[in-house]
Amino acid sequence: GAVVSQHPSWVICKSGTSVKIECRSLDFQATTMFWYRQFPKQSLMLMATSNEGSKATYEQGVEKDKFLINHASLTLSTLTVTSAHPEDSSFYICSARDMVGSPHYGYTFGSGTRLTVV
Amino acid sequence: RKEVEQDPGPFNVPEGATVAFNCTYSNSASQSFFWYRQDCRKEPKLLMSVYSSGNEDGRFTAQLNRASQYISLLIRDSKLSDSATYLCVVNIFDFGNEKLTFGTGTRLTIIP
Numbered sequence: 461g462a463v464v465s466q467h468p469s470w471v472i473c474k475s476g477t478s479v480k481i482e483c484r485s486l487d488f489q490a491t492t493m494f495w496y497r498q499f500p501k502q503s504l505m506l507m508a509t510s511n512e513g514s515k516a517t518y519e520q521g522v523e524k525d526k527f528l529i530n531h532a533s534l535t536l537s538t539l540t541v542t543s544a545h546p547e548d549s550s551f552y553i554c555s556a557r558d559m560v561g562s563p564h565y566g567y568t569f570g571s572g573t574r575l576t577v578v
Numbered sequence: 579r580k581e582v583e584q585d586p587g588p589f590n591v592p593e594g595a596t597v598a599f600n601c602t603y604s605n606s607a608s609q610s611f612f613w614y615r616q617d618c619r620k621e622p623k624l625l626m627s628v629y630s631s632g633n634e635d636g637r638f639t640a641q642l643n644r645a646s647q648y649i650s651l652l653i654r655d656s657k658l659s660d661s662a663t664y665l666c667v668v669n670i671f672d673f674g675n676e677k678l679t680f681g682t683g684t685r686l687t688i689i690p
Contacts, residue, residue: 503682553621566612569621
């Protein structure tokens with residue numbers, strides 16, 4: 461089945477620094493990847509849709525200059541949290557779908573990155 | 579109104595019992611429907627897609643009622659390993675773009 465690899469699994473950084481999270485589709489090409497954020501005891505909230513070779517589409521309320529998304533190839537999307545602050549501490553998850561298959565097959569998620577900003 | 583609504587629970591049921599979850603969605607343009615399972619501090623994993631005709635996978639049965647915009651999941655003979663949060667997920671297709679929308683999840687704990 462489709463596999464999405466996400467790194468790092470967890471990261472602790474100092475306030476004001478930047479953190480890059482990578483998401484790779486291992487056995488399929490993903491023209492579109494999605495980035496989510498999940499706070500404790502809440503559901504996943506879509507942050508942005510990452511499109512290969514073009515600009516990402518951000519959801520309302522998500523700062524595009526703070527959460528930089530790059531989707532330079534069909535198998536890799538990155539999310540950079542710039543000038544991170546404690547309120548950015550969260551669980552960040554990417555997902556993708558093998559566009560060759562039916563949308564009814566669902567999406568595969570990366571294992572998530574737990575970011576703690578101190 | 580939330581786009582996808584679920585009873586957050588928690589549901590605490592004895593091992594071997596049958597448990598049912600419900601979900602409603604508000605956007606009639608929704609085209610694909612799923613139940614995902616999420617364990618604590620882990621990523622969601624696809625449990626099953628949901629079709630209008632209803633579908634079954636072992637102890638799990640999912641139903642979709644498009645007219646009522648309602649989705650259900652039934653778990654029979656529940657096991658301890660079924661303890662998790664169950665997410666109702668709807669995929670909306672809009673001008674060639676897809677967007678997954680998640681319910682808040684229903685937390686299930688199976689009691690020995």
